[in-house]
Amino acid sequence: MAKKIFLLTFCLAIFSIQNLSAQDGKAIFVSKCASCHNPFKDGTGPALKGLEERHKWADHKELLKWIQNPGAYMATDAYTQGLKAKFGSMMNGFPDFTIADVEAVVKYINDIQPPPPPGDKAAGGSSSSNQNATIFGIISLILAIIALILMGINSNLKKLSDDAEGIERPEPVPFFRNKVYIAMIAIVFFAISGYFFAQGAIGLNRQKGYEPVQPIFYSHKVHAGINQINCLYCHGNAWESKAAAVPSVNVCMNCHKNISEYAKGPKLYREDGTEVNGTAEINKLYQYAGFDPKKPNDWDPSKAKPIEWVKIHNMPDHVFFSHAQHVNAGNVQCQTCHGNITEMDEVHQASELSMGWCINCHRNTKVNFNADSTGGNKFYSIYEKFHNDIKSGKMDSVTVKDIGGLECQKCHY
Numbered sequence: 001m002a003k004k005i006f007l008l009t010f011c012l013a014i015f016s017i018q019n020l021s022a023q024d025g026k027a028i029f030v031s032k033c034a035s036c037h038n039p040f041k042d043g044t045g046p047a048l049k050g051l052e053e054r055h056k057w058a059d060h061k062e063l064l065k066w067i068q069n070p071g072a073y074m075a076t077d078a079y080t081q082g083l084k085a086k087f088g089s090m091m092n093g094f095p096d097f098t099i100a101d102v103e104a105v106v107k108y109i110n111d112i113q114p115p116p117p118p119g120d121k122a123a124g125g126s127s128s129s130n131q132n133a134t135i136f137g138i139i140s141l142i143l144a145i146i147a148l149i150l151m152g153i154n155s156n157l158k159k160l161s162d163d164a165e166g167i168e169r170p171e172p173v174p175f176f177r178n179k180v181y182i183a184m185i186a187i188v189f190f191a192i193s194g195y196f197f198a199q200g201a202i203g204l205n206r207q208k209g210y211e212p213v214q215p216i217f218y219s220h221k222v223h224a225g226i227n228q229i230n231c232l233y234c235h236g237n238a239w240e241s242k243a244a245a246v247p248s249v250n251v252c253m254n255c256h257k258n259i260s261e262y263a264k265g266p267k268l269y270r271e272d273g274t275e276v277n278g279t280a281e282i283n284k285l286y287q288y289a290g291f292d293p294k295k296p297n298d299w300d301p302s303k304a305k306p307i308e309w310v311k312i313h314n315m316p317d318h319v320f321f322s323h324a325q326h327v328n329a330g331n332v333q334c335q336t337c338h339g340n341i342t343e344m345d346e347v348h349q350a351s352e353l354s355m356g357w358c359i360n361c362h363r364n365t366k367v368n369f370n371a372d373s374t375g376g377n378k379f380y381s382i383y384e385k386f387h388n389d390i391k392s393g394k395m396d397s398v399t400v401k402d403i404g405g406l407e408c409q410k411c412h413y
Contacts, residue, residue: 025108028101032094035336035351040114041343044335045087048109055079060102067097071366071397089333092364205316211271211348212310216288217281218347222265225342231334238323238334249289249304256285260293271346312349313338320413329377330400331368336361362405369398 036044056062056079066073066080070091074080084090162169175181223229231238234251238244262268262278269275286293290303315321326332334341339350351357369380370390381387383403389395404410 025104025106029105029108031352031357032097033105035339036091036333038340038343039109039112041340042087043340043343044089044333045091046083049112051109052106060099060106063106064097064099064102067091067093067102068095069093092361092366094364206352206354207312207314207349208352209348210312211346212312214310214346215308216284217268217270217276217278217345219268219345220341220347221343221345222268226265231341238327240324240328242320242322242324244323246307246309249285249307250301252285253289253291253299253301253304256282257291257296257299260286268345312347313353315353318412320411329379330365332365358411359406362400365400366397367400367403 033048037046037048039047039049041047051063052058066077070080070093074084074090159169223234224231234247235244260279260282262282265278267275268278285291285307288305288307289299289301290305291299326337327334337351337353339348341347341350367380368377369383369386380398380403383398386395386398386402390398399405
């Protein structure tokens with residue numbers, strides 16, 4: 001009986017280890033890859049589904065070299081040079097990546113299935129990961145119940161055997177008075193509660209995945225994706241100030257004075273799968289603007305009321321973050337922090353925006369260090385030592401970390 005219980009427990013442990021491995025691949029992808037890559041669609045970088053069929057990526061060691069140091073790999077590789085030419089930027093390096101990380105991410109990408117169409121969410125059911133977690137929980141509960149039943153049967157058989165042989169033994173201690181059981185339950189309780197308490201404390205005030213309902217359904221997919229409106233047209237402050245800001249009603253009306261119907265674009269859906277009437281949403285804009293499409297020449301922009309947009313990305317009060325320093329001076333793409341914004345109908349917070357997340361970016365992001373007549377940031381000319389190290393071959397690039405990007409006072413003041 002004890003052997004059977006051990007075998008069941010061993011199988012359960014193997015199943016949980018396999019499940020954990022898959023979760024690791026997903027966690028690595030979400031934290032380090034998802035801001036630029038989508039498994040199924042091109043974004044800031046290429047779609048990753050089927051990557052082993054391209055170039056030399058079937059050899060995971062070659063893929064690891066590319067991930068760890070894209071600049072050095074690209075110098076002698078025509079394929080990755082073509083990627084930079086196509087997408088306009090080079091991937092950030094991740095020197096802490098290991099071959100195990102690569103294999104976990106590749107396995108996750110190979111296993112992941114495309115999401116169901118927005119209108120078929122009810123038919124599609126939950127994702128495979130949620131189904132696996134539910135099945136795992138049910139199996140664990142069933143095995144725990146079976147183990148308890150078998151332990152009770154074993155105890156009763158032992159008692160019958162002792163009674164038949166005339167062996168006297170003391171009455172068993174009730175479960176609720178057994179100090180060993182009480183101690184084990186207490187240890188398990190404190191371990192589980194401590195884990196969830198730590199996870200909750202770590203995630204305090206982080207809003208990854210936050211997706212509030214806005215007063216007007218505004219699709220970045222339609223505006224920035226399909227119609228290719230530059231982000232800076234609406235968020236021009238991001239180029240020259242700390243905050244990106246949201247556009248005024250008058251900026252929206254620059255286009256929508258002449259666009260009063262949504263007729264030719266793709267169907268719009270909310271996160272819950274319900275369809276959105278695009279023309280009705282434009283009419284909401286007109287109400288805020290005080291605009292009558294039948295009398296366009298009578299519109300007075302000074303009477304427009306601000307739209308009460310719900311802020312999504314919130315930095316703590318003790319953190320200094322400048323959009324201009326990142327977007328203008330650093331040439332950081334919007335998708336690096338905001339995710340694949342050109343594919344979002346309803347915007348959500350794609351990155352955790354934690355201190356560790358920002359520091360990892362500073363460690364890996366290279367600055368446009370060598371200023372010449374063709375470009376570069378002339379401010380970096382004061383770093384004479386780094387220029388000399390690059391010329392002598394001691395360094396091949398300079399990251400934000402090298403120029404003080406990890407100093408506390410850079411972000412906290």
